[in-house]
Amino acid sequence: MSLNRRSFLKTSLAASTALALPMPAFAADVLNVALIVPSPAADVGWSHTLELGTKALEAKYGDKVKVTLLENIAEGPDADRIMNKTAADGTTFLILGSFGYMEGGLKLAKAHPEMSILHASGYKTAENFSPFGARYYQGTYLMGMAAASLTKSKKLGCVGAFAIPELITSINAFTLGAQSVDPSIEVSVVWVNSWFDPASEQQAAKALISQGVDVIFSNAQDTPSVIQTAEEAGVYAFNLNSSMKAYAPTKYLGVVGTDWAPYFLQSVEAHLAGTFAGASAWLSMADKCVFVADWNPDIPADIVAKITEMQAAIESGAFSPFTGPITNQDGAEQVAAGVTLGDDMILSMDWHVKGVTTPLPK
Amino acid sequence: MKITFERRAALSRPVLFAAPVIALSLAMLTSLILFAALGKPAGQALYSLLLEPFVGWYNISEVLLKMGPLMLIAQGLAIGFRANVFNIGAEGQLIIGALCASALPVYFPEGSSPLMLPAMIAMGALGGAAWAGIAAGLRVRFNANEILVTLMLTLIATQVLNYLLLGPWKDPHGFNFPQSVTFPDAALLPILLTGTRVNISLLAALLVSALAYVMMRHRFSGYQLLVGGLAPRAARYAGFTEARAVWVSLLLGGLMAGLAGACEVAGPLGQLQRSVSTGYGYSAIIVAYLGGLNPLGIVVSAFLMAALFIGGDNAMVSADLPVAAVFVFQGLLLVFYLASLTFIRHRVILNWTRRA
Numbered sequence: 234m235s236l237n238r239r240s241f242l243k244t245s246l247a248a249s250t251a252l253a254l255p256m257p258a259f260a261a262d263v264l265n266v267a268l269i270v271p272s273p274a275a276d277v278g279w280s281h282t283l284e285l286g287t288k289a290l291e292a293k294y295g296d297k298v299k300v301t302l303l304e305n306i307a308e309g310p311d312a313d314r315i316m317n318k319t320a321a322d323g324t325t326f327l328i329l330g331s332f333g334y335m336e337g338g339l340k341l342a343k344a345h346p347e348m349s350i351l352h353a354s355g356y357k358t359a360e361n362f363s364p365f366g367a368r369y370y371q372g373t374y375l376m377g378m379a380a381a382s383l384t385k386s387k388k389l390g391c392v393g394a395f396a397i398p399e400l401i402t403s404i405n406a407f408t409l410g411a412q413s414v415d416p417s418i419e420v421s422v423v424w425v426n427s428w429f430d431p432a433s434e435q436q437a438a439k440a441l442i443s444q445g446v447d448v449i450f451s452n453a454q455d456t457p458s459v460i461q462t463a464e465e466a467g468v469y470a471f472n473l474n475s476s477m478k479a480y481a482p483t484k485y486l487g488v489v490g491t492d493w494a495p496y497f498l499q500s501v502e503a504h505l506a507g508t509f510a511g512a513s514a515w516l517s518m519a520d521k522c523v524f525v526a527d528w529n530p531d532i533p534a535d536i537v538a539k540i541t542e543m544q545a546a547i548e549s550g551a552f553s554p555f556t557g558p559i560t561n562q563d564g565a566e567q568v569a570a571g572v573t574l575g576d577d578m579i580l581s582m583d584w585h586v587k588g589v590t591t592p593l594p595k
Numbered sequence: 596m597k598i599t600f601e602r603r604a605a606l607s608r609p610v611l612f613a614a615p616v617i618a619l620s621l622a623m624l625t626s627l628i629l630f631a632a633l634g635k636p637a638g639q640a641l642y643s644l645l646l647e648p649f650v651g652w653y654n655i656s657e658v659l660l661k662m663g664p665l666m667l668i669a670q671g672l673a674i675g676f677r678a679n680v681f682n683i684g685a686e687g688q689l690i691i692g693a694l695c696a697s698a699l700p701v702y703f704p705e706g707s708s709p710l711m712l713p714a715m716i717a718m719g720a721l722g723g724a725a726w727a728g729i730a731a732g733l734r735v736r737f738n739a740n741e742i743l744v745t746l747m748l749t750l751i752a753t754q755v756l757n758y759l760l761l762g763p764w765k766d767p768h769g770f771n772f773p774q775s776v777t778f779p780d781a782a783l784l785p786i787l788l789t790g791t792r793v794n795i796s797l798l799a800a801l802l803v804s805a806l807a808y809v810m811m812r813h814r815f816s817g818y819q820l821l822v823g824g825l826a827p828r829a830a831r832y833a834g835f836t837e838a839r840a841v842w843v844s845l846l847l848g849g850l851m852a853g854l855a856g857a858c859e860v861a862g863p864l865g866q867l868q869r870s871v872s873t874g875y876g877y878s879a880i881i882v883a884y885l886g887g888l889n890p891l892g893i894v895v896s897a898f899l900m901a902a903l904f905i906g907g908d909n910a911m912v913s914a915d916l917p918v919a920a921v922f923v924f925q926g927l928l929l930v931f932y933l934a935s936l937t938f939i940r941h942r943v944i945l946n947w948t949r950r951a
Contacts (some may be wrong), residue, residue, distance in 0.1 A: 310863035
């Protein structure tokens, strides 16, 4: 920008107003929040729970906050342009709902220090750019205990979206939870390589059922296909993020839910106070982000009691599902007895525990 | 009652230019009602959709960025369409082009040779041509319908892409996320307009358009192609064959699509990822027809189509329109355009006499 008289006047005027006005004048402005998600925001699933999180912002701040939902945005050049556009339109708080927005989001954060950006499932951090995720594994461990109490074939199954650490940890914790009740349990996995592909998800669930699996973990699907298929075949199933009980009234095992409201509220509060600092947020049961609900009444009472006890231990931090001894798929000791895996080891997990019969795609 | 459409003998130019104006007005009117019914700011929505893409250097540069691949692919497809060879699978050829171009930076992520980029572009173009060549071979040898074959080859191309990104080509430090390493600078196209994302592939697309124009208007080969496709028998008597038209059409179409794919990964993407194309291969079919299958017309239609896409994205951000409403508007515009074109080119004759 060349410095001519008009722009100089404008800047100095703006600067002087900014200095002269007391802080509350800014708080009176409307905060523009945008949420960008890769899939259509349906009635269930990942995008839906993020949208619910922003609803909590609207509920708290009323007219003082304006949320724009941008759904079905392909990762890549289009997403980058749309992010820029939100910034140009005055959005200062941006939530990026997919891993693939990471590089574009980082560039945007650098160009717009006035913005605060939350980015789902990534691994890079900047001053105004925070990756966030949920510790689903805490909930899937409990689901594993429930599954072990209901299976007759001792074979559990999982339909997984992508073989990324987040999903691998969920499967491993599910397996460890099941083995804590019955060590002979085995888990097979089918990867569909999509977040949103009802036909493949259905086929994968059917394939598992035909192999004798009688409890299925729908790992990160944004559709109820797996849950519906399980109900029709009369096998139990559970999923992540939001409850799909309506799709499986009798065979719904439960949900490992996520509630983003506390984290979004806290982040927006920090943003408004000018104290937002980019940091990785991996949210747990104790953070009120991960929860379990809609338990099936078929689960025996003694297991329910055990699950409740375990849940309390996980919430208080007294127990972590990834506490050794843990043997990996190849039969080698991965975690020594008494050792608890640190977050960095869990976040980069690229191995399966013993009992998961399907090899991990390499 | 019987309705017949009779082709008008002569068309005046002003009437032809009226078609887009009528289409635009009707689409605007319908969408105004729709947006208002949705409770969205209709004026703001139309501004974002139609005008904002042309306001300011940044917006125009983004339109130019999106126009490049659309124009490139549409020019290639139009050559075939004019010869009645229907390549519907440019999307797949684009993906294969992107894959072939990515092979070099994936295997040489630290590469800095100045030859890397030209080699990537050449590999991308040849890869796209080879993929389309499968359809040409099947059509010429077994008379397999190229519409079906190219379309199905697109599904295969997507699976090849998935396989590579989930397996051998995924970034070893990318936590198993399905995408390649980010490319080194030597594998990226130079920026054409500083401060924007527009790279030199736009020049290539314009050059290709000029070549396509010359080929169509001034070269005997263009005429041969046209006849070979439109009237295979006549062409055979004249000594040039249908097979040649099929080969040339599909190979050139695939070449352009592959080139576009290479320019996407070496351009704004900077890596190979699953959403390497947001449907450019399909949109280019519309671009080709909207441009009247004429190389100059395609330059204009690619620009307008790119602006329409970017306007749609803008409207989602600025006017809070749901993505479905944006698609409806874009669809309305195309349907009204085709309808008004039909009415301008044809006379509608209503025949009230009942037949016995």
